[in-house]
Amino acid sequence: xxxxxxxxxxxxxxxxxxxxxxxxxxxxxxxxxxxxxxxxxxxxxxxxxxxxxxxxxxxxxxxxxxxxxxxxxxxxxxxxxxxxxxxxxxxxxxxxxxxxxxxxxxxxxxxxxxxxxxxxxxxxxxxxxxxxxxxxxxxxxxxxxxxxxxxxxxxxxxxxxxxxxxxxxxxxxxxxxxxxxxxxxxxxxxxxxxxxxxxxxxxxxxxxxxxxxxxxxxxxxxxxxxxxxxxxxxxxxxxxxxxxxxxxxxxxxxxxxxxxxxxxxxxxxxxxxxxxxxxxxxxxxxxxxxxxxxxxxxxxxxxxxxxxxxxxxxxxxxxxxxxxxxxxxxxxxxxxxxxxxxxxxxxxxxxxxxxxxxxxxxxxxxxxxxxxxxxxxxxxxxxxxxxxxxxxxxxxxxxxxxxxxxxxxxxxxxxxxxxxxxxxxxxxxxxxxxxxxxxxxxxxxxxxxxxxxxxxxxxxxxxxxxxxxxxxxxxxxxxxxxxxxxxxxxxxxxxxxxxxxxxxxxxxxxxxxxxxxxxxxxxxxxxxxxxxxxxxxxxxxxxxxxxxxxxxx
Numbered sequence: 001x002x003x004x005x006x007x008x009x010x011x012x013x014x015x016x017x018x019x020x021x022x023x024x025x026x027x028x029x030x031x032x033x034x035x036x037x038x039x040x041x042x043x044x045x046x047x048x049x050x051x052x053x054x055x056x057x058x059x060x061x062x063x064x065x066x067x068x069x070x071x072x073x074x075x076x077x078x079x080x081x082x083x084x085x086x087x088x089x090x091x092x093x094x095x096x097x098x099x100x101x102x103x104x105x106x107x108x109x110x111x112x113x114x115x116x117x118x119x120x121x122x123x124x125x126x127x128x129x130x131x132x133x134x135x136x137x138x139x140x141x142x143x144x145x146x147x148x149x150x151x152x153x154x155x156x157x158x159x160x161x162x163x164x165x166x167x168x169x170x171x172x173x174x175x176x177x178x179x180x181x182x183x184x185x186x187x188x189x190x191x192x193x194x195x196x197x198x199x200x201x202x203x204x205x206x207x208x209x210x211x212x213x214x215x216x217x218x219x220x221x222x223x224x225x226x227x228x229x230x231x232x233x234x235x236x237x238x239x240x241x242x243x244x245x246x247x248x249x250x251x252x253x254x255x256x257x258x259x260x261x262x263x264x265x266x267x268x269x270x271x272x273x274x275x276x277x278x279x280x281x282x283x284x285x286x287x288x289x290x291x292x293x294x295x296x297x298x299x300x301x302x303x304x305x306x307x308x309x310x311x312x313x314x315x316x317x318x319x320x321x322x323x324x325x326x327x328x329x330x331x332x333x334x335x336x337x338x339x340x341x342x343x344x345x346x347x348x349x350x351x352x353x354x355x356x357x358x359x360x361x362x363x364x365x366x367x368x369x370x371x372x373x374x375x376x377x378x379x380x381x382x383x384x385x386x387x388x389x390x391x392x393x394x395x396x397x398x399x400x401x402x403x404x405x406x407x408x409x410x411x412x413x414x415x416x417x418x419x420x421x422x423x424x425x426x427x428x429x430x431x432x433x434x435x436x437x438x439x440x441x442x443x444x445x446x447x448x449x450x451x452x453x454x455x456x457x458x459x460x461x462x463x464x465x466x467x468x469x470x471x472x473x474x475x476x477x478x479x480x481x482x483x484x485x486x487x488x489x490x491x492x493x494x495x496x497x498x499x500x501x502x503x504x505x506x507x508x509x510x511x512x513x514x515x516x517x518x519x520x521x522x523x524x525x526x527x528x529x530x531x532x533x534x535x536x537x538x539x540x541x542x543x544x545x546x547x548x549x550x551x552x553x
Contacts (some may be wrong), residue, residue, distance in 0.1 A: 050233040054240030057171035062244060069172040070158065071095060072104050083108065084175075097159040100130050104154075107177035112152040115142070115414060116173050118166060119184035120351070122254055124157035126397045127444045127451075128436065133157075134184065137403045137434050141411035151414075154178070163189055163230060167237040174245035180414055181242055184252040184406075186353035186361065187396045189234070190343040191226040193219050216267045217308040223344035224356050231360040239368025248371070248417050252410055253361050255375035255402075256352040257382055257392040258319075258335035262312045262342035269306060277306045284317045288324075297321035310345075312338040348455070350395050373413045380405055385448070385472040388479065393448040394455075400434045400441075442481035446488070449473035453531050467534055474538040488535050495528035 048056075061067055066074035071094060072086035086104040089095070107114050117123060117135045125133035135155035142151040156173055158165065166185055173181065193207065203226075210218030235251070242249040266277045280302040287296035300318035307314055319334030340354045358376060365372040382391040382402075391402035398406060436444075453470040477484050 050236040051240060053167070053233075054237045054244070057168060057237070057241055058174075058244035061171040061174050066175060067172060069104060069175060070156065070169055071098055072101070086175075094158070097124075097161075099124070099133070099135075099155040099157065101155070104176060106175065112149055113179040113418060114177065115151055115153045115180045115182060116176065116178040117153060117155050117157060117182045117184060118169055118173065119157045119182075119252075120161045120166075120188050121157075121159040122187055122396050122398060123184035123252075124155075124159050125403070126159060127393060127447045128400070128403075128440070131440050132400065132403070132434050132436050134398070134403050134407050138182075138407040138410055138414075140434070141408050142414065145411065145415065157184075161185070161188065163234045167234060167241065170238055171241050171245075174241070174247065178245075178247055180248045180250060180418060181238075182250045182252065182410060182414065183238060184254065184410070186231075186254050186357045187256070187351035189227060189231055189357050190346065190352070190354050191223050191230060192344055192346040192349075193223050215270065215308065216310045220310050220341070220344040224354075227343070227354070227356050228360055231357055232364065235361065235364040235368055235370075239364075239370055242370070249369070250371045250373060250410065250413050250417065251361055251365070252373040252406070253358050253375055253377075254353040254396060255378070255380070255391075255406070256339060256396045257394065258332060258339060259382060259384060260350070260392075260395040261316070262338055262350055262352075262395075263316065264312055264342060264345055266303075266307055266311050266313070267345065273306050277303055277311075280306065281313070281317075284321070288317070288320060291324070293321050293324040297325070309337070310341055312341040315341055352396055371413050371417050373409050375406055375409065378405065378409060385445075385469060385476055388476065390476075393444070394451055399444075400436065403434055438481035439483065442477045442484035443487070445473050445477035445480055446484055449477065449534075450531065453528075453534070467530055470531065471534050471538050474534060478538065478540060482540075488539075492532050492535050496532050 066084045066086075068074065069086050071089045071092040073089055075085050075087050083106045085106075088102050092098075115138070117138065119134075123134055125135075133155055135153050135157070139151065139153040142153065154176065156169060158169070161169075163185075166183065170181060170183070203222075207219060207222045210222045212218075214221065238249060238251070266274055266281075268274070269277060280299045284296050284299035284303065287293070287299060297318055300314055300321060303311065303314035304318065309315070315334050315338035319331045319338065322334055323331035336355065339352050340356070342350060343352065343354045343356075358374070362372060362374065364370075380391060384390055389401045390399045391405065393399050449470040452473060453467065474488070477488075
């Protein structure tokens with residue numbers, strides 16, 4: 001084989017090897033080499049068991065030396081009689097992911113009973129935080145039922161928190177002497193392909209074997225198996241850590257919005273499977289458009305038969321058809337199947353607790369002695385953004401009514417867990433929907449419109465177009481506080497011109513009011529013609545033509 005002048009000889013060798021391996025015998029040889037290499041390779045010692053991890057965490061935080069709690073670092077007491085306090089690190093890179101507490105202190109008296117809330121962005125109250133959070137709503141429920149001074153709720157949630165960070169924080173929180181740890185998490189727990197944290201060559205080999213044997217359904221099974229294992233380990237660690245600290249534990253299973261579009265193009269199918277799937281998809285869309293609900297359901301089932309249930313689009317279309325036929329329970333089950341089918345191929349990520357997560361949490365309650373609050377089991381139906389009382393802002397983050405429902409269930413569980421006898425019946429009315437000012441509510445709905453428009457699936461798979469859902473949020477924002485009009489105009493003025501233009505005073509004020517994480521998530525630079533048109537269409541009727549504000553504003 002003559003090498004081409006100036007060409008890396010390794011490339012010629014790789015080309016020759018590829019020609020040999022592409023034959024049936026070559027492929028068999030390559031497969032055998034792959035498996036023997038994986039078996040012979042040294043992948044290092046096995047990871048520590050959940051029991052070992054829990055023991056290490058407990059030893060780290062229940063010793064005599066204080067350790068950081070998230071971004072709060074221990075301070076040196078002035079005297080031996082002083083308690084250790086924990087001061088916020090204002091320079092921490094993740095400071096906007098945490099609650100704004102400047103200082104954390106250990107508990108010094110029997111009352112109030114201290115409840116510490118841990119969890120991800122849903123538990124943190126994304127987009128309402130820090131103005132309104134599930135922690136403040138939980139405190140309102142407990143105060144309404146027992147009066148002030150019996151309970152206190154401390155918020156230690158963290159946006160984008162992963163399971164490993166959560167168990168570490170649960171151990172660190174023991175330094176604050178809580179009576180109850182409430183863990184409201186699970187949306188970030190599903191594992192996904194093509195990789196998942198800690199994946200090894202052996203994991204890749206198992207995925208390859210599953211693909212060969214079962215097709216894409218095998219990859220989904222591998223991801224779900226990894227999810228189940230991680231959730232079980234996480235729950236064991238949490239249970240053991242809580243036991244070490246003699247703390248009661250409540251685990252809250254998140255509910256998600258099954259109405260959020262989680263569509264994905266069909267993955268690879270053998271033969272002409274993909275072509276037949278797309279033909280059935282077109283048939284389902286056409287049937288839905290003309291109201292032929294049985295035909296739409298039949299076409300969706302044909303899609304499921306072809307893809308083996310790995311495509312969320314097939315489940316979602318079946319759910320839409322069943323809902324139109326009035327078969328509500330079956331429709332909800334199909335929509336929840338779409339949530340599960342999206343999790344294994346979750347790029348871009350749409351955090352959502354799946355059935356695997358829920359089943360593992362329910363199953364672990366007896367083994368690890370925690371109280372489980374099953375929010376999906378409440379079966380509360382979300383009326384959606386067109387309503388003034390939606391439960392969700394997007395795929396999993398809670399609106400004010402969602403916080404009220406969820407934290408009401410958590411408050412009841414906390415009381416049953418720690419009160420030996422029922423307290424005197426409160427004469428106070430149960431709290432209604434958490435209150436925020438109209439301007440804050442309008443700003444949150446505006447951010448939800450932007451997030452919906454910018455973070456979702458391609459609008460060409462037949463789901464509810466993101467633009468339609470964004471328009472519903474815009475109209476809701478204008479209903480909540482018409483003075484959001486100025487911010488909408490400022491957004492149009494800035495996103496209707498090329499990036500780099502000077503921000504208007506209105507948009508500067510809007511951006512300054514948002515935490516950095518939300519600012520980056522919703523107010524990206526650049527042209528945004530779809531959202532600009534949506535804002536113009538949602539504007540309330542006026543006597544004069546709509547005009548953007550002056551650039552000198």
